Amino acid sequence: MNKKFKIIFLSSVSLIVLLIAGLFYVGNLNGKSTKETFALGTHDKDKEELINLLVAKDYEKALSKSSKQDTDFKRDIYLISGAFLKQEEIDNEDESLISKIHDYKDLVSDIEVVKNVPKEVQSNVDALYENAKANLQYLVNKSDAVQSNLKGVPEVGMSKSEVLSTTWGNPIDINTTKTASSNKEQWVYSGYKYVYFEDGVVTTIQE
Known part of the structure; x- marks a missing residue:
């Protein structure tokens, strides 16, 4: 009887220990699950806010809130917002032919490196991309046509369009300085050749 009782007692103790360990494990598991769920929910709210900004066409705010680019998603939002702002800049500013070509090249390049476009703005991004590519091709063709009719060299007093029509053609880069006057x-x-303009007129030529 004593031996049988001892076996029963040890079995009961083992069962209690296992039960306590199981409850402790479940408690930890539940705690971890809650923490992960909370983190995921916060992350989803950030994504939703950025997508809503794009839908509302508030590109400046979307650009600002994604500027850290600490995730692939934010980096994509940053590039998309920047591309739309670049298009607005092209539309609103009176740029030279070469400047527009550079801007459209940057815009197309930015969209092409985006990994994932939110479905809510997919059609808008696609339209922006196709329009930018078409405009870029048009401007490149226009530039080529201008290049085919080049003559002479730049001279002091020429306008920008006149310089573009010389044998020097389009510059490889443009540096701009704006002052109050x-x-x-x-x-x-x-x-190492340079042409300097002031208010659209050639003032200096350096060769």
């Missing part, structure tokens, strides 16, 4: 530009050409 004037707008100055430096057009950079290969071979």
Whole structure:
């Protein structure tokens, strides 16, 4: 009887220990699940806010809130917002042909590196991309047509369009300086050649 009782007692103790361990494990599991769920919910709210900003076409705010680019999603939102703002800039500013070509190249390049476009703005992004590619091709063709009719070299007193029609053609880069009294530009050409404009008129030529 004593031996049988001892066996029963040990079995009961083992069962209680297992039961306590199981409850402790379940408690920890529940705690971990709650924490992960809370974190996921917060992350989803951030995504939802950024998507809503794009839908509302509040691109400046979307750009600001995604500027850290600490996730792939935020990086995509940053690029998409920047592309729409770039299009607005092109539409609202009176840029030279070469400047527009550079801007459209940047816009197309930014959209092409986006990994995932939110479905809520997919059609808008697709339209922006296709429009930018078409405009870029049109401007490149226009630039090529201008290049085919080049003549002479830049001279002091010429306008921008007149410089573009010379054998120097389009610059490889443009540096702009705006002051309260004037707008100055430096057009950079290969071979260390430069043309300087003030208020749209050539003031200096450097070769």
